[in-house]
Amino acid sequence: MKLSNHNFVVFFITILVAANLSAETDxxxxxxxxxxxxxxxxxxxxxxxxxxxxxxxxxxxxxxxxxxxxxxxxxxxxxxxxxxxxxxxxxxxxxxxxxxxxxxxxxxxxxxxxSPDKFAKLLLGVYGKSKKSEDKKKILEVLRSSNSQEVISLYKKEINDPKSKFRSEAFDAFSANNWERENLFFRSFLEDKTLRYGVIKFIHDHGSKEDKPFMLELLKQKSTPAGECAVALNAIKKWGSYSEQEAEFLRSLQKSSNDDGIKIYSISLFGEMRSEPVRAELCKIADSAKSQNLRLLAAETLVGYQDVLNRPCLKKIAEEAYHPNRSKPGADDFIFAVLTLGFSNIVKGIRENNNRNEFLSRQSLLKKHLSLLDLKANDTK
Incomplete structure (x- = not known):
């Protein structure tokens, strides 16, 4: 039987529909x-x-x-x-x-x-309704790559609101991926007490050598908080000349005993630099600093000098007993806070005095070095 054109089209469509239904069922x-x-x-x-x-x-x-x-x-x-x-x-x-x-x-x-923009509308709805601070912080964090104007407006609203509990979180999240487009906006909060540290960190991460004078000025001021000092030291590590780095290293070593954390941090950043003034300060620290961890780190840094003048300041730490780490806030505990800044890749020299075996192992190496220095001194007599 011969099918008309109309009947053929109907027959063909029926076959397609049946095939699709079969596929869906399967x-x-x-x-x-x-x-x-x-x-x-x-x-x-x-x-x-x-x-x-x-x-x-x-x-x-x-x-x-x-x-x-x-x-x-x-x-x-x-x-x-x-x-x-x-x-x-x-x-x-x-x-x-x-x-x-x-x-x-x-x-x-x-x-x-x-794919933040795919979730933005739903997340913004949750943000507006949620009473949980942790939910809001997590939403601000996960939307940081969004280009949604509604999301950008939310970030700016939180940052601009001095009463918002989420200003710092909004600043950190929004600045992570919008630093070039909103550079002046972020820098405008430098004098804001809540956001100041975030702005300084932003300048370190996304600034240039033109920002070096600002960082040097921070380090000169005695009132600069330890966290800001840590960021500024890293900035000088990035942008400073050799003489500028050496000068800031020496300045950090000469700080009061209340700044042991900064001393540990500066040694980790600049410890490979060699000069007589730096050696002399490291020697003082190895001999008399309150923190055993700081004394040990300073002594280990002195090994690179291979200088017989270091013998007197190495002997105490090479012979003393292990003391469990009981650092007060502002000393070794400061290092843990610094590591959250994103500088952990730079801080390769920090080794915590966490247990007796670790301490004795490091102390043993110092004793070997002292024996070598004693041998060297005898040859010069």
Whole structure:
């Protein structure tokens, strides 16, 4: 029987619809079987790989099931699936996990931060309703890469509001990725007591040699807080000449005993610099500083001089007993705060006096060095 053109078109469409219905019907058991396989799988990475397969099928139902599973490994598989397929319900569930589930918040945070504008509207809604300070801080952090005008307006609103509890968090998050476009805006808060430290850190991170005089001035002022001094020292390490670095190193070593933390930090930054004034100050510190950790670090720095003049100031620390680290605020404890500044890649010389074995090992090396210096001194007689 010969089909008319009209009947042929109808027949062809019917075949296509039937094929699509068949494919959709087949996808349901596929999604269900992958979901069940994920629950049975014992390895986290294998679960996550299966999760990606599930996401490619576009099954909202089973992705949501995974995201709500009791096992956090299964929730991780759901997060992997969400990288392949998303919906408003899935996005909202991811936000809930980011804010409430400490077992998956790192992973969900990375996913959200990778496509912040996709989540911006939902996150802004949560921000406006939430009474939890921690939620607001996490939202400010995860939206820092967003180009949404609504998000930018939120950051500026929080930064400009002197009564806001989230000014510092908003400043740090917003300045991380908008420093070039909003440079003058961020610098305008230099005299703001709440934001001043963040501005100085911003200048260090995104400024230039033109900002060096400002950093040098900070270091000259006795009233400059230790945290600001640490940032300024790093700026001189970046932009300063050799003589400027040496001068600031020496100035730091000559500070009062209340600034032991700054001394430790400056040794870690500039300890490779050699000069007689610096050697003499290190010698004084190795002999008489209150902090055993500081004395030990100064003594270790003196080893590089290979100078027999160092023998008297090395003997005390080379022979004394170990004292558990009981640093007062402003000394060794200061170092832990400094490491949160993002300068940990620079601070390679700091080694905490954490246990007796570590101390004795370092002390043993000093004794060997002293023996070498004694030998050298005998040759000069």
């Amino acid at each position: 996808s349901v058991p596929n999604a269900k079987s992958i979901y069940q396989a994920i629950l049975k799988e014992n390895g986290l990475e294998d679960k996550k790989k299966l999760g990606m397969d599930l996401g490619k099928l576009g099954s909202e139902e089973y992705i949501l099931k995974l995201l709500k599973e009791e096992s956090y490994w299964d929730r991780h598989a759901g997060i992997s699936a969400s990288k392949e397929f998303s919906s408003e319900k899935i996005n909202q569930t991811l936000i809930d996990l980011y804010l409430e589930d400490y077992m998956t918040d790192d992973e969900t945070g990375k996913l959200i931060e990778g």
